[in-house]
Amino acid sequence: MSNLKGRGHCQSCQIRHLSIFAQLPMDRLIEIQAFQPSVVTYAADETVYYQGDASLNAFTLRKGLVKLIKTLPNGRTQIVRVLRTGDLFGFDGFAGESYNHTAIPLSEIEVCRLPLAELTELKKQNAEIENTMMKRWIQHLREAEDMMLELGAKKAAERLASFLIRWCENNNGGWVPLPLSRAEVGELLGLTIETVSRFLSDWKRQGFLNEQRGSIQLENVDGLRKAVCANGSC
Amino acid sequence: MSNLKGRGHCQSCQIRHLSIFAQLPMDRLIEIQAFQPSVVTYAADETVYYQGDASLNAFTLRKGLVKLIKTLPNGRTQIVRVLRTGDLFGFDGFAGESYNHTAIPLSEIEVCRLPLAELTELKKQNAEIENTMMKRWIQHLREAEDMMLELGAKKAAERLASFLIRWCENNNGGWVPLPLSRAEVGELLGLTIETVSRFLSDWKRQGFLNEQRGSIQLENVDGLRKAVCANGSC
């Protein structure tokens, strides 16, 4: 089961600069000392919440990665987002809605559990929080639009290549952890395990990338791009 | 060219109940009288703004329909959203970003042009506006997630059927305007013109739906669902 690690203290929080409280000046931070959200850990594959659950808490991811998924009655699954440290999720309750997706850790994670009722108050009293959240929603929306373009307008190889390139950007040619199974990459890109595997194998054979134990290295991004996205498709 | 129709007066606005000012009490509305956004008309296919343009204005759609599209360098296009009366769009500037998509009318439209600088002020001073906008962003995000599931996890027929069913819901078996060409339906669902046309023709022949001059009638939703979504896939 999930495990309550204790109460969080925003003032001393290591990842506050990544959180929705990043812009909050120190004096406000001291004032809201009373707000001590729970820090909770979840094991890999231990669901944080299910689609349809009442959205009473939002979460900030402190450690690890989380996938947000939606599932069709017939079992087909789509990953709608992969969360990283500092990301806020589970805020559907702000719109009076229940969770629209299921949140599942990709590894052991640590989150900060923020009761929406309290967060609403804080947000009301601190324009910086409100503002930071707004910017994030807009960014998420933009990313979602980008993803629709990926899913709707690109072929398998293009989707996979541009996903890898995005995943590895800012790591010029180095090794990057990719803690997603073939199945999960497929669920993210709307492809089957086999299709993902085939292209990755091809590209490894062609020397575009290397892989070992959950890490990946893009050795020749330009080559990959030229081979896959001939017409500027990714 | 687009045509400035005059200044809008929120107090007397016919569609205010659908806008982000819907929750604003009348006395606040009187106070913000100075805010008189421009009402502008655009002809069909006359672009409101382009992806990449600086986002200085947001818009509220007053009349007509708008499509938001993203285009790949090779010309393939994805419609990321179809807007209806009352919808707010073009707010990327709130996050310090330029427009992430191109906004094109599907027919002659009328919009209310809201300078972001002024809207920011109003929002700051009126929690109701802030709140309404927040709810809408969250709703948009939810719809975007739903769309990712459509695009990533469903087959052509399933996407098309569930699109039609959604488009026609709340119009039990009646005629519903569908001002989208086959190409546009395709761009929305990630399909080609021909694929869209084939399924629609099939379904017309099977008596699931009728069509004439830009309107559609779902005659047998259950039949359609049973034929297409056998395993609960839409």
Added chain:
DNA sequence: CGGCTAATTGAGACTTCTCAACTCCAGTGG
């Protein structure tokens, strides 16, 4: 080492796209 799961690979089926021809319809101009 054995046993399990994930990943790979192949073959064939199925879906969707591409290209091309044709039809239908609305609008135009004679």
Added chain:
DNA sequence: CCACTGGAGTTGAGAAGTCTCAATTAGCCG
């Protein structure tokens, strides 16, 4: 009023892409 025209939609045939099923291999943990 009607023939013409151009665009949108339809339909067919074949190609390409992706999936499905099945067999095999690789990698990890006990």
